[in-house]
Structures are given as C-alpha cells and as structure tokens.
Amino acid sequence: MAEMDDRRGAVLAEIPRLRRYARALLRDRDAADDLVQDCLERALTRLDNWRTGESPRRWLFTIMHHLFVDQLRKVKRTAEVIAFSADAQPEAVEQASQVDAVATREIMDALQKISPDRRAAIVLVAVEGFSYAEAANILGVPAGTLMSRIARGRDDLRALLDGGAPRPMIRVVDR
Amino acid sequence: MTARDYSVRDIHLSLDGELPADERADFDHWLDANPDMKALSARYEADRDRLAAALADVAEEAVPERLASLLAGGGQASRRRAAWWQAAAAALLLAVGAAGGYMAGLAGLGFDRAGEDLAAQAIAAHRTFTPATDHVVEVAANGDGYLKTWLSSQVGLTLVLPDLTGEGYELLGGRIIPAEDGPAALLVYQNSKGDRISIYMTAASTTKARGLYGEHEGTTKAIYWLDPGYGCAVVSDLPEDQMRPVARDAWRQMVDGLNL
Known part of the structure; x- marks a missing residue:
C-alpha cells in the first residue's frame, strides 16, 4: 500500500508538466485539463505497469500522447x-x-x-x-x-x- | 578532429542540446563564418524562448482540484466531468436575467467566440429556410442515401444524418448554404405538429467549444459543439427543455457515427 501511495505521489508531481504540455497542444484551458484528466484516469488503471524507480514522466507523456492522437483521429476520420x-x-x-x-x-x-x-x-x-x-x-x-x-x-x-x-x-x- | 560541413540541421541539434560536445566549438566557428546561419540560429532560439516563456506560467499554476482529487481518491472510481449539455444548461441558468442575454453569460464563462459565430450562422440559416412552405430543402430525404452522399461531398466531410424519429422528428431533407469559411450543410426536420428543427454542419472549425446560444430568451436558440475540423449546431424555436433531448440524441448519433 505504501508503494502504491508513492506511485500516486509521483504521478501527482507530474501534473503541472502534463498541464503545460496539454495547454501547448490544445490551447484551451478546459480542453487541456480534460486531456490531463483522461491521462490520469488511464494512468491510474495501469499503475501496476509502471516500474518503481522509473520516472513516471515519460510514461505519463506517452499515455497523454496516445489520447491526443486518438482525439485527432476521431476528428480526422470525419474529413x-x-x-x-x-x-x-x-x-x-x-x-x-x-x-x-x-x-x-x-x-x-x-x-x-x-x-x-x-x-x-x-x-x-x-x-x-x-x-x-x-x-x-x-x-x-x-x-x-x-x-x-x-x-x-x-x-x-x-x-x-x-x-x-x-x-x-x-x-x-x-x- | 576533422572539420565537417554543417547545415541548418546542426542548428536544430545545437539548440536542442543534441550536438556532440566535441563538435561544439567547430560549429560555433561555422556560425561565425556564416552570418545568415547565425541569424537563423538566433531567430530559432528567440522563438523557442518566447514559447517557453508563454507556457512557463501554466506549470506554476495550482493544480485544479478535479485533477488533484483523482490521485487522492484511493483508487475509487473517478468523478466524471460534466457532459457538455450540462455545461450549456449551467451557462443558461447564469445568463437568465443578464441584460445581454445568453451571449453575455456564455462569454463570461469563457465560451469560445468561434462557437457563437457558428451558432449565429446556424440561426440565420434556420430563420431563412425553415419558415418556408415550399422548397424548404434542396434535396429531399428519400432513404436512398443520396442526400448524405451529396451533402458530404459538398461540405468535404463524411456527414452523419441523425435519425430523430425517436423524438418525433422526420428528416425532410437538406441544402447547402454558403458560410463565412466554406459551405455548410443544413438538415431540416419536422414533427407531426409542424415544428421544425434544423442541424447545421460545417468542416470549417479550428477549435473545440460547446454551448447554448440565443440572442434573447424565447427566441431561436442553437446548441452547438465544435471540434477541430467539425462544427455542428442544432437550432430550433422550441423551449430549451424540449430542445435539449433532441440535441443530445443528435449529438450521440454523430459521435457514434464518427467513431466508427
């Protein structure tokens, strides 16, 4: 349990950077925070996949990028x-x-x-x-x-x- | 070491900290010897610094509660954010009584101007075409898929034409109308009482926005949603509580259709 709390703490510490990246991608504040929220939700379901000792930064940015691409793809399919x-x-x-x-x-x-x-x-x-x-x-x-x-x-x-x-x-x- | 030819590529490597350390001095000499390249390098660097400065504050902002609480939640199911129509309804409540009507209320909440522009065009189209008794639509819906194909090719989007019979509305047909940024499709629906609803769709959207727009209470309103590459508004003269389920139904079908 303590290890889980450590992981959560490490993810929490990355939120400011994730928000900055999302804002750069989307500009709109609410849309960007929606993207961060989706990213955190997905990350929380996969905390076990993240190896302790490894910085969560790259792992979280990769998750967020996949979500961003999914979103773009949905839009692209329409055109x-x-x-x-x-x-x-x-x-x-x-x-x-x-x-x-x-x-x-x-x-x-x-x-x-x-x-x-x-x-x-x-x-x-x-x-x-x-x-x-x-x-x-x-x-x-x-x-x-x-x-x-x-x-x-x-x-x-x-x-x-x-x-x-x-x-x-x-x-x-x-x- | 052997001097090599440098290029713009190396300017990027240098800026991004990817130029090998032992090439650094040689590269700097090359820059000094090529003022054009030196100016270009300085320009890229200035743009990079400007971008970093523009985004610096975001990382300093306090983490919004809705995000922080996810991590504090102890693994509980996370709180879902409000659906877009709930946000629109909240905006409406705030706008009631405001002298400026919905527009002021929505603008105050940070709704995007692009959404309002699209909504205003959709309302104008609705007012122009739906009161007519003849030629309401250019192409009638006759179930053979021609309407969808034709509208899609004109707008440049594969459109979803929502089936609103569950809400009591039959699709009469559609037309192409000129809009500020390119052609838009207008679908017109009618119920047994003769009430008409229109749906306005365009590819000319570069942003994401959701909202409800109307100039005054009791007049034509538009519920709109925009994403980059796709914008849509459901327009009617119905009271909002009757309009909302129809818009929601249409929205769901479009989202489902576009995700296929």
Missing part, C-alpha cells in the same frame, strides 16, 4: 482533408484574471496553426526538455521523423510570426 484558414482562428477567450500579453498570445496562436505532429515534437523537446530519443519514443516515431517535424515546425512558426499572413493550409501527416 478527407482538413483545410484550415488562419483568419478563421478564433480568439481564445481568456479568463478575465489572466493577462495574456500580446507576445504570448501571438506565439500561442502560431503554435495552434501548425500541424499537431510538429507542435507536439517542438513542445516536447524545446519546452519540456526531452531528448530527441525520449521525444521520439513518446511520439512513437523514428528520431529522423522527429527531427524533420521539429525543423519544419520551427519554420512554420517563424513564418506565422513574421507574416501573420493568413495562408490556407492543408494538413499533411508527416511521414
């Missing part, structure tokens, strides 16, 4: 191609207490406009500090794929931040 136009991007309504600086909003908006694959790759490495090997493992892709997603994602972000010019884009799944 052959999903055409996004930048000017249709909604302005997220933030809670009044939150001061969302323009610079913050710009980069968060830009992040939402790049493909989810590229978004996840960049955030795992550049924000969450995972190595390429760890991030590739979490995302279930070869390291080369991860690298190309990071490189393309950074170029996408740069172009969005520079131009802000609406450019229709067809989401193409990176292979």
